[in-house]
Every structure is written in structure tokens, then in C-alpha cells.
Amino acid sequence: MTLLLPNHVGLKKLVTASCMLLIMAVFTLLFTENASAHGYVDSPGSRAILCKNGQNTDCGGIVYEPQSLEAPKGWPASGPADGKIASASGAFPKLDEQSATRWSKVNMTAGPKTFTWKLTAAHATTSWKYYITKDGWDPNAPLSRASFNLTPFCSVNYGGVQPPFTYSDNCNVPAKTGYHVILAVWEIADTANAFYNVIDVNFGASSTIEPPTHLSSSSQTNTSIQLTWTGSTGASSYEVYRNNTLIGTTTTTSYNNTALTVNTSYMYTVVAVDSSGNKSAASAQLIVKTTGGTTGSYPAWNSSTVYVGGKKVSYNDVNYEAKWWTLGETPGISGVWKVIP
Structure with a gap:
């Protein structure tokens, strides 16, 4: 019997191809591991989710992925650099713009408070920690470690298990006055990363400013x-x-x-x-x-009636005039109609 073995060149190609497939599999696994853990603080609303919801403006790309504020874990010893804390190391630099009036604020009171995270992909978790800015911090300077009390006011050991997709911590918020920033940190168990969310809060006026x-x-x-x-x-x-x-x-x-x-x-x-x-x-x-809608002055629009340019109708208590021939095009939606002041 003759044993057929692949030639040297063929064997080399086979080994090379196998190695490439193995490397691709490892990279895919690592990428998936890194990207699978995503989430944001939904209540009280974080700076990022208020951007997505439109309460904060001029936010940049974070409006599409508020769940992606990921950076190395271990804050404050490591993690996002000073000046890049809100953006989790600068991936979304608009979030690092800091002033007393730049961001919408959530009303906050001292005492028991529930912090709720929305996770787009749950992941084994080490801990959840919450920090708050010091009394006398400068709200017009970039956020830094010097801005915060570096001992968390709330810390939850999660033991490496996987949380639900909606997860809440019950924390005791310290007494403050005026504008402060809370930093919420979700630390992942089996990757080198954590998720960082800042929450702009207002504890009520520390001055006697009167309403307009x-x-x-x-x-x-x-x-x-x-x-x-x-x-x-x-x-x-x-x-x-x-x-x-x-x-x-x-x-x-x-x-x-x-x-x-x-x-x-x-x-x-x-x-x-x-x-x-x-x-x-x-x-x-x-x-x-607002003005407009001299209600009922013209016949009600009918979807089965042909209208020519200049014809006037009433629809939903607003009067319209046709710009040109039209049939079945709804006033207020189709560009063929213009509002009659």
C-alpha cells in the first residue's frame, strides 16, 4: 500500500491557512468580549442619554450610542484621564465640554435615591460605584479627579455575576446645594474595562435667585x-x-x-x-x-375631489390653497398645499 502525503509546499499552505483562521477567531472573540458589555444610566438621566433624548444639544456622535462610554477600569487610580472623564477617554469629546450652564440638569435631593441602568448587552460584573463632586468644585473647569470626592458615596459589590438588562442600585445621596456632577461606574468582571456615565444634577439654589x-x-x-x-x-x-x-x-x-x-x-x-x-x-x-386657521371659511378637503391651483379648502381647522392640480394629497403633509394666513 502506498501512503500519499502532501508535498512540502502544500503542507505549508495548509498550516498557514489554519493559523490565520485561528488568529481571526481569537480576534473575533476578543472584540465580541469587549463590545458585548454596553449600558448607560437611564434614571436619573445621564449626560449621554439626555443627549440622545434631545434635552442636551450639540453632543456629537454620542446621540447614536449612549451605551458606549467605555474605558479602562480601576478609577480613580486608572481609567479616563482628567479632562476626559465624561467622554470615557475622549471617544466622544463633546461630552467633555464643561461649564455651569452647558448641560441640562436633573433635580436631586439628599437621601435615598434609585439609580437605574439600561444595558444593551449584560455582562459579568465586579461592582457599581457612584462618586460626587466636592463642595466648592469649579463647574466651569474640565472634570478631573480633583473635582470629585474620591471615596464613592455608594458602592455595590456584584460578585462577578451577570446583571439583568434593567438594573437598579438604591443609594444614599449626600446633602449638597446647587449644581453637582455624579460619576457612575459599572466595572466589568472579565475584561479590563468599565463604563463611565456622568449625571448633571441640581440640589436646589444655594443663592436667593428669584424667578423671572x-x-x-x-x-x-x-x-x-x-x-x-x-x-x-x-x-x-x-x-x-x-x-x-x-x-x-x-x-x-x-x-x-x-x-x-x-x-x-x-x-x-x-x-x-x-x-x-x-x-x-x-x-x-x-x-x-400661534396665528392662522380662520376656521371653517372654506369647504372641507375631500380625498376623492380633484383640486386645481388656487382652490381653497379647510382641513383640521386650518385653511389651505392648492398650488397646482391635485388629487388625494393631504393638506399639511403634501407640498402641493400652502397655508392661508
């Missing part, structure tokens, strides 16, 4: 409302809220809210903010309505 007064609207159009108010002593900026949602910040005592809906009512309040980030109570509420 005489909030009013000086003018309205079909799609905009101009607001004015009397300023507060000591205020360096003002936050404008529409229907209880922050829509903008200004250093003046006026604000023009645009891109609104015709013939629609909106509720506004304004909050004064001082140079340390302390906030007043909200102003008295103001309800204002």
Missing part, C-alpha cells in the same frame, strides 16, 4: 412665538421651557420660538440660572397661541 417675572408674548405668527420677560437679579442666563420641556437657553430676556404649528396653543415657563449653575423656581406659566 412678567413673562409675555410680544408677537406671534403662524409658526413662531416671541417671548419676553423681566430678568432676575444675579441671573447669567435663562432656560426656556415649552410644555415643560427645555427648548433653549439665552443670556437675554427674550426668546423667539420657531417651527411651530399653525393655530396651536403652547405653555411656556422661564427659569433663571446664575453663574454657578443654581436655578430659580419657574416663572408663572404663559399660554400663547
